[in-house]
Amino acid sequence: MIWGGPxxxxxxxxxxxxxVPVAAGLLGTLIPAxxxxxxxxxxxxxxxxxxxxxxxxxxxxxxxxxxSLAITLLLVASLWGTRLFALILHLLAPLLxxxxxxxxxxxxxxxxxxxxxxxxxxxWATGWTQPPxxxxxxxxxxxxxxxxxxxxxxxxxxxxALAALPQTDIARRMQVAHxxxxxxxxxxxVAVLPGLYRQLRLxxxxxxxxxxxxxxxxxxxxxxxxxxxxxxxxxWMADPMLTAQAxxxxxxxxxxxxxxxxxxxxxxxxRVARRALVRLAEAGVRAHALDAFARGAALLTGGLTAGAxxxxxxGLAVWSLAGLWQFPDVLPQxxxxxxxxxAAPDLVSTGAxxxxxxATxxxxSLALVIACLEAEQxxxxxxxxxxxWVLYLPLLVPQVAFLPGxxxxxxxxxxxxxxxxxxxxxxxxxxPYVFLSLAPAYRAWDGRIATAGLALGASxxxxxxxxxxxxxxxxxxxxxxxxxxxSVGQYLxxxxxxxxxxxTLTTEAVALSSGGNRRLIGAYAxxxxxxxxxxxxxxxxxxxxxxxxxxxxxxxx
Amino acid sequence: MSGALILQDLRxxxxxxxxxxxxxxxxxxxxxxxxxxSGSGKSTALSAILGTLAPAFRQQGRIILAGRDITALPPHQxxxxxxFQDDVLFPHLSVGANLAFALPPxxxxRAARRALVDAALDQxxxxxxxxxxxxxxxxxxxxxxxxxxTLLAQPCALLLDEPFSRLDASLRSQIRSFVxxxxxxxxxxxxxxxxxxxxxxxxxxxxxxxxxxxxTL
Numbered sequence: 001m002i003w004g005g006p007x008x009x010x011x012x013x014x015x016x017x018x019x020v021p022v023a024a025g026l027l028g029t030l031i032p033a034x035x036x037x038x039x040x041x042x043x044x045x046x047x048x049x050x051x052x053x054x055x056x057x058x059x060x061x062x063x064x065x066x067x068s069l070a071i072t073l074l075l076v077a078s079l080w081g082t083r084l085f086a087l088i089l090h091l092l093a094p095l096l097x098x099x100x101x102x103x104x105x106x107x108x109x110x111x112x113x114x115x116x117x118x119x120x121x122x123x124w125a126t127g128w129t130q131p132p133x134x135x136x137x138x139x140x141x142x143x144x145x146x147x148x149x150x151x152x153x154x155x156x157x158x159x160x161a162l163a164a165l166p167q168t169d170i171a172r173r174m175q176v177a178h179x180x181x182x183x184x185x186x187x188x189x190v191a192v193l194p195g196l197y198r199q200l201r202l203x204x205x206x207x208x209x210x211x212x213x214x215x216x217x218x219x220x221x222x223x224x225x226x227x228x229x230x231x232x233x234x235x236w237m238a239d240p241m242l243t244a245q246a247x248x249x250x251x252x253x254x255x256x257x258x259x260x261x262x263x264x265x266x267x268x269x270x271r272v273a274r275r276a277l278v279r280l281a282e283a284g285v286r287a288h289a290l291d292a293f294a295r296g297a298a299l300l301t302g303g304l305t306a307g308a309x310x311x312x313x314x315g316l317a318v319w320s321l322a323g324l325w326q327f328p329d330v331l332p333q334x335x336x337x338x339x340x341x342x343a344a345p346d347l348v349s350t351g352a353x354x355x356x357x358x359a360t361x362x363x364x365s366l367a368l369v370i371a372c373l374e375a376e377q378x379x380x381x382x383x384x385x386x387x388x389w390v391l392y393l394p395l396l397v398p399q400v401a402f403l404p405g406x407x408x409x410x411x412x413x414x415x416x417x418x419x420x421x422x423x424x425x426x427x428x429x430x431x432p433y434v435f436l437s438l439a440p441a442y443r444a445w446d447g448r449i450a451t452a453g454l455a456l457g458a459s460x461x462x463x464x465x466x467x468x469x470x471x472x473x474x475x476x477x478x479x480x481x482x483x484x485x486x487s488v489g490q491y492l493x494x495x496x497x498x499x500x501x502x503x504t505l506t507t508e509a510v511a512l513s514s515g516g517n518r519r520l521i522g523a524y525a526x527x528x529x530x531x532x533x534x535x536x537x538x539x540x541x542x543x544x545x546x547x548x549x550x551x552x553x554x555x556x557x
Numbered sequence: 558m559s560g561a562l563i564l565q566d567l568r569x570x571x572x573x574x575x576x577x578x579x580x581x582x583x584x585x586x587x588x589x590x591x592x593x594x595s596g597s598g599k600s601t602a603l604s605a606i607l608g609t610l611a612p613a614f615r616q617q618g619r620i621i622l623a624g625r626d627i628t629a630l631p632p633h634q635x636x637x638x639x640x641f642q643d644d645v646l647f648p649h650l651s652v653g654a655n656l657a658f659a660l661p662p663x664x665x666x667r668a669a670r671r672a673l674v675d676a677a678l679d680q681x682x683x684x685x686x687x688x689x690x691x692x693x694x695x696x697x698x699x700x701x702x703x704x705x706x707t708l709l710a711q712p713c714a715l716l717l718d719e720p721f722s723r724l725d726a727s728l729r730s731q732i733r734s735f736v737x738x739x740x741x742x743x744x745x746x747x748x749x750x751x752x753x754x755x756x757x758x759x760x761x762x763x764x765x766x767x768x769x770x771x772x773t774l
Contacts, residue, residue, distance in 0.1 A: 446645075448641055449647065451639065452639065452645045453633075453647075453658070454607075454632035454633045455607060455633075455637060455639035455707070455710075455716075456633075456659040456707070457659070458633055459633050463633075467647060470649050547649060551692035552646075552648025552691060552692035
């Protein structure tokens, strides 16, 4: 068409912005790993913890992903269309906005030998008057790590499933399958699941890659001797001995290979599962007996997941306000603001840096995402499937595999340690989530409004600023809140690109976690959680306020 | 500002199938009616004249409005007004702001723009409605606001995309005569797309199919 200009290039520019850092970072990791006759790999192979570390990465990653997916599908299958389902929708945004580190710290407070669960059961059931000497946290099998990962990934997968459900025509398909005699679970598995899973695949892959390589959760909840492979890579990177850097790079390359292997294994299982589903359909499975059991399992596992998250966070809040709190008291003897008062100056300055980085990364992401979506609409572009893969690239490639290389580049160019460089690194992770959050609403916007505006003589720019953007205020602000939540939660990019000199609430909370000051940990983790929550609250409140006299802009319920 | 709307060998193909073939001149104040079953290319013809045709279609021929060749112009420079099946009022703006949105930027000054909006509301018998939420208006009121909004943009031609089909029977003839009288009064060349014979009859002009064949009512 006649108009064009820079907007037309926005999608390509944005995709390049995601590909270039990942590719450059990978290259920057590969080179030191293979230089000097691959000395790094030799050191890696000699490390006695190697196989346990790889096994842990595979076990916790695959376990957490499979269980998260199973819980999500169970919840959708057995609760879809019920009133409880609507309730879960309201819980979802706050649960999603909890940063991984805060969730892990909360969970740690819950399940530790001196944690809330032990206190609730002591001494009447357990007989403990002292915290027992049990290795519940950091258990060698990575069970608490897996639990923590599940608590964070179920809300994410559930949200992704929700976004995909309208396209699966679930209402009519369930009805047809029911009328043919299938039970709820059988109807879901045979009629809805294949279409739903097709949309869920990339999010599931992202969850798998993340679960296998999460660093901050592994540091808080994971085993220590040996740690998971990714956590060990970060430990090596922090080692002042220069030789450790090559080992770290080699470990990162190995981690990448393990993730690729796990993804291949997963696609293999997908194929087997698809065949099994076809068999079940052909066998005319009804499985009415399964429904009650599935409903129970969904309620139990879903409740446990949400409950662990919520109770853990409540534990953080109580600890940050606790005066004297002896074992096995369920609540502290007194409450005080002393922790908050004492930490206030540090909390304020760290919080300010966190907000500054999050605001910058989110604002840039939002501008780029809106430019992409607007270009898509104006030039009637239809994004190819490859574009979606590129969007997911930073979520699929393990952070430990490309961030060290990126850190090297930042170091050489002299930007390492500046908060703007950290914000730029955050952009790579924030942008995909902002896009995923905003795109459905942007694409679903009634195109006749734009046509009406154009026919009234308004330029495309005016249609965008006066009609489209104001009408999309709610989803735009929600996407911004998602962006802030993602940025606030970033640990490894902040640590590496910030060179340890840019301190955010997340890096501080993780650094504190190895110490024993629960009150201070509680304060940092709580604030880390409150920032995204505040973002979501504003995203809810501002549109309600702006459109209080506009019935046509009310949320459809 | 008025003038004839000339469709000069306007031909639109989807793949190898012709969906629109029109060679027609619409005089100022005249209403050309395009009739046909749904999916027959009526709306495609309108999008071509508006300039919002999807890239999947291939368009040939020229569109001339008031002596200006608008075939290659972007939609907002064509001065072709449009009334939808629904009113498509902007839900986030007040009734007055909906109308003010349509005023050309050449009309300067808050007072002058406000006066034009109020005058338009008066003509639609909606005096004092400027600050109202469009969602609180009745169907007939919304239809009249939509028409006034379209006219305030000072179009040279008007396209009507089944604008009466959603209104109930009693309202229908009332809104229809309101719209048609405005078209004649302003001397606008208009094209009405409908599948309702009564609409076509009331429009009074020639009635053809999207492929240009005359339709007998």
